[in-house]
Amino acid sequence: MKLVTISCTLLSAALGLSLSACSGDDGVGVTATASATDTTGDSTGDSTGDPTGDPTGDPTGDPTGDPTTNTTGPDTCDSCSDDATCNPDGSCTCKDGYEGDGQSCADLDECESGKNACDPDATCTNEPGDYKCECNEGYKGNGMSCKDIDECNENTAECAVHATCTNNDGGYDCECEEGYNGDGFTCQGSKEFGEVCDDPSACVSGLCITDTQCTVECSIEDFANDCGKQGYYGLCIFSGNEEFPFICAGEIDAGNDENDDKIVFSGETVNPSFQSVGDVDIHLVKIPAGNFDIIATPNPDDDLAVIFYGIDGNLLAEQDMGGAGAAEGANVDSNGDPLYAVVVNVGNSNGSYTFEVIKN
Numbered sequence: 001m002k003l004v005t006i007s008c009t010l011l012s013a014a015l016g017l018s019l020s021a022c023s024g025d026d027g028v029g030v031t032a033t034a035s036a037t038d039t040t041g042d043s044t045g046d047s048t049g050d051p052t053g054d055p056t057g058d059p060t061g062d063p064t065g066d067p068t069t070n071t072t073g074p075d076t077c078d079s080c081s082d083d084a085t086c087n088p089d090g091s092c093t094c095k096d097g098y099e100g101d102g103q104s105c106a107d108l109d110e111c112e113s114g115k116n117a118c119d120p121d122a123t124c125t126n127e128p129g130d131y132k133c134e135c136n137e138g139y140k141g142n143g144m145s146c147k148d149i150d151e152c153n154e155n156t157a158e159c160a161v162h163a164t165c166t167n168n169d170g171g172y173d174c175e176c177e178e179g180y181n182g183d184g185f186t187c188q189g190s191k192e193f194g195e196v197c198d199d200p201s202a203c204v205s206g207l208c209i210t211d212t213q214c215t216v217e218c219s220i221e222d223f224a225n226d227c228g229k230q231g232y233y234g235l236c237i238f239s240g241n242e243e244f245p246f247i248c249a250g251e252i253d254a255g256n257d258e259n260d261d262k263i264v265f266s267g268e269t270v271n272p273s274f275q276s277v278g279d280v281d282i283h284l285v286k287i288p289a290g291n292f293d294i295i296a297t298p299n300p301d302d303d304l305a306v307i308f309y310g311i312d313g314n315l316l317a318e319q320d321m322g323g324a325g326a327a328e329g330a331n332v333d334s335n336g337d338p339l340y341a342v343v344v345n346v347g348n349s350n351g352s353y354t355f356e357v358i359k360n
Helices: none
Strands: 004-007 084-086 092-094 098-100 105-107 122-127 130-135 139-141 146-148 163-168 171-176 180-182 187-189 235-238 246-249 263-265 280-286 289-298 304-310 315-319 328-335 339-345 353-359
Touching: 092 098, 130 139, 171 180, 263 353, 289 304, 289 339, 304 328, 315 328, 339 353
Parallel strands: 004 328, 263 280
Antiparallel strands: 084 092, 098 105, 122 130, 139 146, 163 171, 180 187, 235 246, 280 339, 289 328, 289 353, 304 315, 304 339
């Protein structure tokens, strides 16, 4: 047997997976008081001789001489509400935004009463002594004047890539294009696994290997051939996409044969069997960093080939150098990443074979 040496320094797969005041009179009352000593001998105590006792001679008793001044009465503005204005005549008037008799004022709900200037397409919000207007969603303006936003022309609509946008008053509608299903905001294509695609939304799965095919997610945790187990074909390879790290890719179709598709570790030997001429088995080799011989040996009258792929789907080596009964394999310098060994029955008979991973 001749072994070919391959290095598993994996290349990046070129897969391109697309996968918001009261004013008041502050006057102080003044009351004049008579002197305790009367120098006139007048029993009134008035130095002027005026029987009224008014030093000014004014019969009103007002020391200012102004008959309109009330020197002792209370300030009438004190009775006005904090939300009212005191008038020059002492009366009270509620401020704008309030209603009442001036001495008691309550907030006027302009929104509830309809006494506001908000646009019909705006929302009115009452505030103490005031209100505010704000345009409704789908409209723009200052609240007192609002006009429709054309989301389609302004590119603010959230329609799916494969949907058409139609503007309407205060909003817009999205409708999936022909061949796509959904509510217009999400449109999923009808293409199945393996069909050519140029956009993830064209695929039922929402996964597209750009310009290649629609695909599906897979895992390398429990099965060597998870794609086959799901009813698809290809190898479960690392995609480089954080959201969908492993996908099915390639044309290898090994069917679903859990008994013969094995996860094989260092130092392990397994004995699968070919079920037919041309049968294909997929083995997932999980080994640490180091040097290994990976060998498949058929029965004396059987012939097989072994094809090695990196976990990213890159072809590493293809061994079919012997004939019937000849072992095929490769010497592998592993970097610790898993790799695939695809064993193909290239002979004319069925039978078992030995597959082993030997640490050097």
